[in-house]
Amino acid sequence: MNVVIVGGGSAGRTAAIEAATIGENVTLIEMDKIGGKCLNTGCMVVCGLNDVARFIKNAQKFNQMEITNSNFKIDFEKVAEGIINTTGKIRRVLTSETKKAGVNIVYGNADIKEGLVSVDSKEYPYDKLIIATGSYAFIPPIKGAKYAKIYKDVLDYKDVPRKLIIIGSGTIATEFAGIFSAMGSEVHILSRGSFLKQVDQDIKDYIVKKLLKGVEIHENLTATEIYPDGVLTKSGRLDGDVLLAVGMIPNSELVKELVETGKRGEIIVNKRMETSHPNIYAAGDVVGGIGTTPVARMEGVVAARNACGIAAQVDYRFIPSSISLYYDVSYINSNENGVEGHIPGSAGPGAFWNVLDRETGITKAVVDAEKGDIKGVSSISPSSRTVLAYTSKFMRDGKKTYDFDDFVEAHPSTDAVYKLMRFFSKFG
Numbered sequence: 001m002n003v004v005i006v007g008g009g010s011a012g013r014t015a016a017i018e019a020a021t022i023g024e025n026v027t028l029i030e031m032d033k034i035g036g037k038c039l040n041t042g043c044m045v046v047c048g049l050n051d052v053a054r055f056i057k058n059a060q061k062f063n064q065m066e067i068t069n070s071n072f073k074i075d076f077e078k079v080a081e082g083i084i085n086t087t088g089k090i091r092r093v094l095t096s097e098t099k100k101a102g103v104n105i106v107y108g109n110a111d112i113k114e115g116l117v118s119v120d121s122k123e124y125p126y127d128k129l130i131i132a133t134g135s136y137a138f139i140p141p142i143k144g145a146k147y148a149k150i151y152k153d154v155l156d157y158k159d160v161p162r163k164l165i166i167i168g169s170g171t172i173a174t175e176f177a178g179i180f181s182a183m184g185s186e187v188h189i190l191s192r193g194s195f196l197k198q199v200d201q202d203i204k205d206y207i208v209k210k211l212l213k214g215v216e217i218h219e220n221l222t223a224t225e226i227y228p229d230g231v232l233t234k235s236g237r238l239d240g241d242v243l244l245a246v247g248m249i250p251n252s253e254l255v256k257e258l259v260e261t262g263k264r265g266e267i268i269v270n271k272r273m274e275t276s277h278p279n280i281y282a283a284g285d286v287v288g289g290i291g292t293t294p295v296a297r298m299e300g301v302v303a304a305r306n307a308c309g310i311a312a313q314v315d316y317r318f319i320p321s322s323i324s325l326y327y328d329v330s331y332i333n334s335n336e337n338g339v340e341g342h343i344p345g346s347a348g349p350g351a352f353w354n355v356l357d358r359e360t361g362i363t364k365a366v367v368d369a370e371k372g373d374i375k376g377v378s379s380i381s382p383s384s385r386t387v388l389a390y391t392s393k394f395m396r397d398g399k400k401t402y403d404f405d406d407f408v409e410a411h412p413s414t415d416a417v418y419k420l421m422r423f424f425s426k427f428g
């Protein structure tokens, strides 16, 4: 059977490897770079920048404590060059891994018709097609929006911007604010409504007060015009480079004639990642769901299995989300009520030198004290991403607070989540 996949990002590449492993004849079409947004312009770029930002914060701290006496200046072009070289190296590994799995990679812009995908003048007939074309940055209809940069332009800065105005209120806006503020920019966030409304209020307060200390956050303030060197708002003009981070739009234009799409252009799928067309599946940002790499990968695997005749379903319960700042911020939200508990982060690796300033992070959990059900957890700590991934697995497997009573960690770590669960299991 011919399985054709369009888009070589997290969803498409994972789907391609899965279908090839099952034994089908798989062609993966990518118009730009294997690895998609996550590797080339998104997660890994933020990761590379944030590593430098954290280094600066730590170096400043050690200087302040007179442990070190270092004087350094960031060469932003070198930072960008290092990130581009590193992602290039990872891309070569991913490409070779994909080919080794038996996937035929074709580079070019795919055009999709019934039963056939064409790239330039070559045609690739399909029995099953998986659409994994991702998403692109939403550009709001503000006068002068063309002067603003978006996430994929940040490595083009020649130097750290002296003043930076970030328009947006979500994860990407927050991450760039933390990074550029640590690197020395004067950062303003313009949020049309509430800033970071997806996170718990106590967690938001910690982020604003401790992790974005130097950032000026303007809530309920809209940019009415963007200039090459600033923005106009109803409260006046703000000077600086402008970065837009106001959301992503599913990239589904290519298949609009073949499958049903929703209001934002998202391809409508069921839990098997089947579209309205019996031979077409979709996965990743193009279906307009949670919009993270692990979810795109899960959807890619499910789409590939179903396309190859193996029944599978996605499971969106207790998916962890995260924000990269000086500490990782990770959370599994809950809309349900329960008993709330908070504790400060532990004095583990990455937090030890912040104990004296009482800045070791925070963990908050909501539980059903009687039944032991964990309803939601948010954690700010150097290890919160790892800890919450495991906590998500425990929650999906139906583990209770009392299952942590005899849980053994590796110490020292920042194990506040487990401590809190142990506390709940004993005292409710």
Ligand SMILES: Cc1cc2nc3c(=O)[nH]c(=O)nc-3n(C[C@H](O)[C@H](O)[C@H](O)COP(=O)(O)OP(=O)(O)OC[C@H]3O[C@@H](n4cnc5c(N)ncnc54)[C@H](O)[C@@H]3O)c2cc1C
Pocket: 006, 007, 008, 009, 010, 011, 012, 029, 030, 031, 032, 033, 034, 035, 036, 037, 038, 039, 041, 042, 043, 044, 046, 108, 109, 110, 111, 132, 133, 134, 135, 151, 172, 251, 254, 283, 284, 285, 286, 291, 292, 293, 294, 296, 324
């Ligand atoms: C700045 C930023 C930071 C992020 N950080 C994180 C993070 O820390 N953690 C996390 O989990 N998620 C993060 N994300 C989200 C994550 O990057 C996406 O959810 C993920 O990349 C989606 O994968 P995808 O395969 O659906 O789409 P994409 O990665 O966008 O891949 C789609 C691919 O399809 C290709 N394509 C499109 N049209 C065609 C065509 N006509 N022909 C051929 N190829 C085509 C594109 O070139 C692209 O390579 C971040 C996103 C951004 C923007």
